[in-house]
Amino acid sequence: MTDSLPLPFDQDSPDEDMMANPYRKNPPSEFDPVDTLDEAEAAEEVERLVEAIDFHDRRYYLDNDPVISDGAYDRLFQRLVDLEEAFPDLQQKNSPTRRVGAEPLDELEEVEHTAPMLSLDAAFEREEIEKFEDFCRRNAVEASTTDFNYFAEPKFDGLSAEVVYENGEFARAATRGNGTVGEDITRNVRTIRTLPMRLNADAPPDLLAVRAEILMPRSGFQEMNKRRIERGEDPFANPRNAAAGTVRQLDPSVVARRPLDIYFYDILRVDGADFSSQTEVRDALDGWGLKLDDHTTYCENVDEIEHFYRSIDEERETLDFEIDGVVVKIDEFDVRRVLGERSRSPRWAIAWKFDPKQEVTVLRDIAVQVGRTGKLTPVAMLDPVEVGGVTVSRASLHNIEELHDKDVRAGDTVRIQRAGDVIPDVVELVDAADPRAEPFEMPARCPVCDTETVREGPLHFCPAGISCTAQLKGHLIHYSSRDAMDIDGLGEETVTDLIEAELVEDIADLYELTPEDFLTLEGFADTSAHNLYESIQGSRSAPLDRFLFALGIRHVGSHVARLLAEAFGTLDDVRHADVDALQATKGIGPEIAQSVRDFFDSPGNNEVVDRLLTLGVEVEPIVGAEADGARPLEDTTFVFTGSLDRFTRSEAQREVEDLGARATSSVSGNTDYLVAGDNAGSKLDEARERGIDILDEEAFVALLQDVST
Numbered sequence: 001m002t003d004s005l006p007l008p009f010d011q012d013s014p015d016e017d018m019m020a021n022p023y024r025k026n027p028p029s030e031f032d033p034v035d036t037l038d039e040a041e042a043a044e045e046v047e048r049l050v051e052a053i054d055f056h057d058r059r060y061y062l063d064n065d066p067v068i069s070d071g072a073y074d075r076l077f078q079r080l081v082d083l084e085e086a087f088p089d090l091q092q093k094n095s096p097t098r099r100v101g102a103e104p105l106d107e108l109e110e111v112e113h114t115a116p117m118l119s120l121d122a123a124f125e126r127e128e129i130e131k132f133e134d135f136c137r138r139n140a141v142e143a144s145t146t147d148f149n150y151f152a153e154p155k156f157d158g159l160s161a162e163v164v165y166e167n168g169e170f171a172r173a174a175t176r177g178n179g180t181v182g183e184d185i186t187r188n189v190r191t192i193r194t195l196p197m198r199l200n201a202d203a204p205p206d207l208l209a210v211r212a213e214i215l216m217p218r219s220g221f222q223e224m225n226k227r228r229i230e231r232g233e234d235p236f237a238n239p240r241n242a243a244a245g246t247v248r249q250l251d252p253s254v255v256a257r258r259p260l261d262i263y264f265y266d267i268l269r270v271d272g273a274d275f276s277s278q279t280e281v282r283d284a285l286d287g288w289g290l291k292l293d294d295h296t297t298y299c300e301n302v303d304e305i306e307h308f309y310r311s312i313d314e315e316r317e318t319l320d321f322e323i324d325g326v327v328v329k330i331d332e333f334d335v336r337r338v339l340g341e342r343s344r345s346p347r348w349a350i351a352w353k354f355d356p357k358q359e360v361t362v363l364r365d366i367a368v369q370v371g372r373t374g375k376l377t378p379v380a381m382l383d384p385v386e387v388g389g390v391t392v393s394r395a396s397l398h399n400i401e402e403l404h405d406k407d408v409r410a411g412d413t414v415r416i417q418r419a420g421d422v423i424p425d426v427v428e429l430v431d432a433a434d435p436r437a438e439p440f441e442m443p444a445r446c447p448v449c450d451t452e453t454v455r456e457g458p459l460h461f462c463p464a465g466i467s468c469t470a471q472l473k474g475h476l477i478h479y480s481s482r483d484a485m486d487i488d489g490l491g492e493e494t495v496t497d498l499i500e501a502e503l504v505e506d507i508a509d510l511y512e513l514t515p516e517d518f519l520t521l522e523g524f525a526d527t528s529a530h531n532l533y534e535s536i537q538g539s540r541s542a543p544l545d546r547f548l549f550a551l552g553i554r555h556v557g558s559h560v561a562r563l564l565a566e567a568f569g570t571l572d573d574v575r576h577a578d579v580d581a582l583q584a585t586k587g588i589g590p591e592i593a594q595s596v597r598d599f600f601d602s603p604g605n606n607e608v609v610d611r612l613l614t615l616g617v618e619v620e621p622i623v624g625a626e627a628d629g630a631r632p633l634e635d636t637t638f639v640f641t642g643s644l645d646r647f648t649r650s651e652a653q654r655e656v657e658d659l660g661a662r663a664t665s666s667v668s669g670n671t672d673y674l675v676a677g678d679n680a681g682s683k684l685d686e687a688r689e690r691g692i693d694i695l696d697e698e699a700f701v702a703l704l705q706d707v708s709t
């Protein structure tokens with residue numbers, strides 16, 4: 001490595017310099033009022049805030065070792081928001097406040113990469129690695145050293161991207177595309193919190209282009225899918241699809257809410273520095289504050305490579321991100337140079353992919369499964385076959401369009417594949433049976449409850465909802481969830497046990513359960529049985545919007561439920577509204593209108609709703625102000641700070657907006673109320689200073705109720 005460029009190994013020096021920055025420690029609880037600062041003072045403070053927030057982001061997201069409290073962090077962040085609001089010219093291109101998103105675009109632009117992004121040759125068998133090793137060893141003789149190592153690391157199963165820093169500042173990011181030209185995803189990548197906006201170096205390179213993989217961690221993926229299901233949206237099939245769909249999103253604020261992560265593994269181009277090995281490259285990346293994965297090792301020969309390959313394969317399921325093999329690279333760059341590159345891939349590296357986990361078998365029949373949201377999925381019933389150590393006898397055909405595209409029919413021989421945790425797929429037809437069966441068609445009626453199915457694009461649904469037993473479990477969990485009827489203590493496990501014990505066949509049965517019934521289930525004692533009984537009994541009354549939401553009608557999330565409740569006022573009116581009337585409601589499109597109509601057209605659903613009412617469930621009508629669409633909070637401005645128990649920030653904002661108020665992000669002379677939840681930040685101090693009315697959550701809820709009646 002040359003000494004022409006101060007490399008990040010002396011990373012401590014910028015930290016030391018900046019130790020003077022007071023915002024690296026706990027920030028003051030009060031700041032000088034924004035309007036007492038002149039532009040120069042504000043500029044200086046913005047600089048300090050940005051530097052400190054970057055520092056705290058690094059401690060929190062990369063080192064998992066925060067040095068200040070969340071509340072203190074929020075205060076710093078809010079201070080920056082306030083300063084940028086008062087002095088808009090001072091907002092930096094890479095300000096932390098820009099990481100929450102930007103205006104949506106119509107399309108992504110094309111960008112040329114700083115250097116071509118090569119691909120890797122793939123190997124599947126040990127013999128191919130032996131060939132690679134043999135080739136490297138023979139050719140390395142020409143290099144100054146024959147003593148070299150293989151550096152082995154996981155092959156991330158995400159999206160490859162180029163990330164560019166100019167003078168240490170994050171400048172842009174692009175997808176791999178065709179290797180030369182990719183798509184500009186700068187605004188989306190900016191929202192990834194583990195990505196530093198500024199390199200940790202006092203004299204960063206003029207230009208640094210690094211190669212990274214963008215992933216969605218499994219944990220975040222599961223959590224996100226759960227929320228999607230709860231909101232009545234379709235879940236993503238796997239983390240890779242979710243990451244791919246997210247990275248190319250046109251609306252960065254959507255991206256900001258999705259749990260992406262980024263790992264770096266290579267330098268595409270760096271001006272003014274020279275590295276002599278992968279090891280040095282990694283040290284540099286690490287020093288600059290770019291995130292690396294540590295499941296790496298050095299190998300000297302094929303046996304060691306194979307050992308690593310097998311152990312990572314075993315460990316695979318325990319990693320928080322998906323990998324599809326290992327990458328083996330020669331560590332020493334002088335050896336790499338001797339070996340050179342092919343047109344698309346280097347000769348000094350190879351990807352050893354894990355078993356594709358594909359197998360060929362006979363498809364005996366096609367069954368139809370009804371999921372918990374009522375979606376009908378065609379499922380291939382297979383001659384059992386072992387795929388990657390697991391016996392598979394069923395595989396998904398997803399929907400009728402995919403099934404017809406692949407044109408697989410009963411009796412055909414098909415290729416199936418198992419990828420990650422997800423259920424196996426039918427990949428393609430291998431051999432058609434002779435004579436062939438008729439093409440498969442989806443049933444006109446739900447195979448579980450016999451209700452006529454409905455089609456939406458390529459998908460079929462059973463609209464019976466709560467009266468279809470296949471959907472019961474999901475519906476019971478949804479019905480009792482916090483934003484629905486809020487039945488404390490009725491979790492997934494108890495719901496499963498209740499269904500298995502045949503104690504409930506629909507939602508209404510919940511209200512006929514006795515403490516004795518719970519005592520027959522595992523894990524219940526007198527007190528817990530009694531408590532659950534009480535919380536079910538206590539859930540008998542709910543405002544119309546919550547009740548509508550609780551019914552789990554397709555496309556009716558809590559927001560739509562509220563719109564319906566406000567427009568129609570009573571359950572009876574919603575129930576009997578025709579599609580036109582439903583569609584005439586603000587925010588309700590044809591798809592939702594039809595879904596509501598379908599739900600209430602089903603005799604089974606009506607029966608359950610009637611029984612709920614007979615068993616004493618009281619649905620409170622929405623009357624007066626709300627129903628009239630009146631705006632009792634017109635000309636009132638709210639600011640929210642800290643976290644509330646009963647609402648997310650956006651739900652709370654919507655509540656007040658629905659009543660005609662405005663919700664803004666910072667406290668000013670126009671603010672009427674500050675709603676302060678837990679860990680309220682600097683806005684609280686500011687509101688106190690200005691003598692603004694401060695509401696805690698309880699007072700806020702009371703105010704909402706007050707103005708709504």
Ligand code: IVH
Binds near residue numbers: 154157351
């Ligand atoms: S090194 C010169 N290391 O796999 C090629 N690539 O099949 C440098 N990938 O497009 C690539 N994990 O996006 C390298 N640890 C890793 C990787 C990795 C995933 C991707 C990379 C490339 C693809 C090649």
